[in-house]
Amino acid sequence: MEHLMLGEVEVGKVVERQGAFLPAATMFPQLRPEAWRDNREWLAPNFWEPESGLVQGAVQTWVLRSEGRTILVDTGVGNGRHRPHTPQFADWDTEFLDQLAAAGVQPADVDVVVNTHLHADHVGWNTEWRDGSWQPTFPNARYLVPASDFAAAGNADPDSGKGHLYADSIAPVHRAGQVELWSDGYRIDGNLALEAAPGHTPGSAVLRLASGGDRAVFVGDLLHSPLQILEPARNSCFCEDPAQAAASRRRVLERAADQGELVVPAHFGGTGIAEVRRAGDTFAITGWAGAAA
Template sequence: MDMKMTWGEVEVRRVVELEAPFLPAAALVPGVPAERWRENEDWLAPDFWDPGSGRVMAAVQTWVLRSEGRTVLVDTGVGNGRVRPGAPHFENLDTDFLDRLAAAGVRPEDVDVVVNTHLHADHVGWNTRERDGEWVPSFPNATYLMPSADHAHFGPRGADEESRDPVLADSVAPVDRAGRTLLWSGTHRIDAHLTLEAAPGHTPGSSVLRLASGGDRAVFVGDLLHTPVQILEPAHSSCLCEDPRQAAETRVRILGRAADERELVVPAHFRGAGAAEVRRAGGRFAISRWAA
């Protein structure tokens, strides 16, 4: 499903790399009671959950923002031809992602800024592509914004370590060597409408991107949410979070501000409408509406 909207003066478009069943719900967010899935089946299925297999349905996608005359990509997916031990669903993909970007009016050389909300494999893959046997930046004129805490945590500390970590070798280190990386911490303003903010827990450097333009507000939350059930049960982090307690605290904080300020919440992996408005519901949250 494509999505193209204009929020204030910013054009927002989604480009999907892949959609597929992911982990079983009980494995992805083990703290969530099984009945929470069943009692919300009428709207979780089929976009977010497959009742038959019990698996969470997910998308890997890039958000394309056109703001102040520049093109900004938020996360870059898995990429083609990657070696991903332990993640067979990401191994050796061969998708037409760059063609899909082109269909959205984005040529690689036209990208000005790439935002990696964090440095997991499914958020940095198309940072690079293979050319003549080497990995080079896919977007040669872009500044790649990477959280400094994640770069320190995951980043290359020498040739030996880089060679042991294929994500570093093919998706991060080549950008560093090309001089295209800009590391940031705390907050980082991209332009008058877009600001990055630290949101740790899922990884040490996980971040959110806030959009504020005219009367419109949105927050791109990366992997703060893997499933809408975490909006209903924000205390429960995914099995992929490095610090589950900190991730839960960050989730409650970000969702609380989104509810209070009527920010659309835009997670990295939601299928369907892809973005939702949330409201407070006691000590938890609920979905007020999905993006049109």
């Protein structure tokens, strides 16, 4: 894991799995086919595979060290999950915890886990199967969970996708007394603060970093492809409230461009961190920052 220093915050990542997602036309039905073709030169190979038409990306966890504490942003898919509604996430068997250890982080070292939202590829390593049941993976951590997503998952049909992820990845942590629910905003420390950005899910959030003169915003699934920076009105097929998701995306990108915040999505391959600016009534990517995979 390579590291990027932003002010006094160290930023790195652990990649659980990298590769193909869905066909571009399926994942982004609002994006014109020519948008992919016209940007082929820089979209391939990290974001799109022209030969197959498949979106490329990563399932990864951002690892922050701030004010003496270790913070994980999203926890991926996890191993051994029953996911009939999302078979692409079922029964994974990865070396995520070994990779985390290689980065110098043992489960007991983690102080805070941020779930930007409650989808199956963002909460899996919240727990692990141990002693015959799902148990918190990070025994000393506070798990920061958006209250509205918690309510939606907790009230979901137990046989639904949200019901399954709640049962194996959220409820065990809640029973252990490690979940802290929040709504409009939540300050983690002097460098890091959570802010509501609903639409992808009811409680989708972004994590803002401000330390020294450096700024970044971890946007979760507000962005699945860099083409959404160029065309921010275009949602992925996973956005639960498309109009609200597009409004949140534009608002977050406007601030990032105006305040010089690096944009850090959950699933971008490559370095995974975009530099953006305004370009008329939309936005442009001016470069990519460190923390290479």
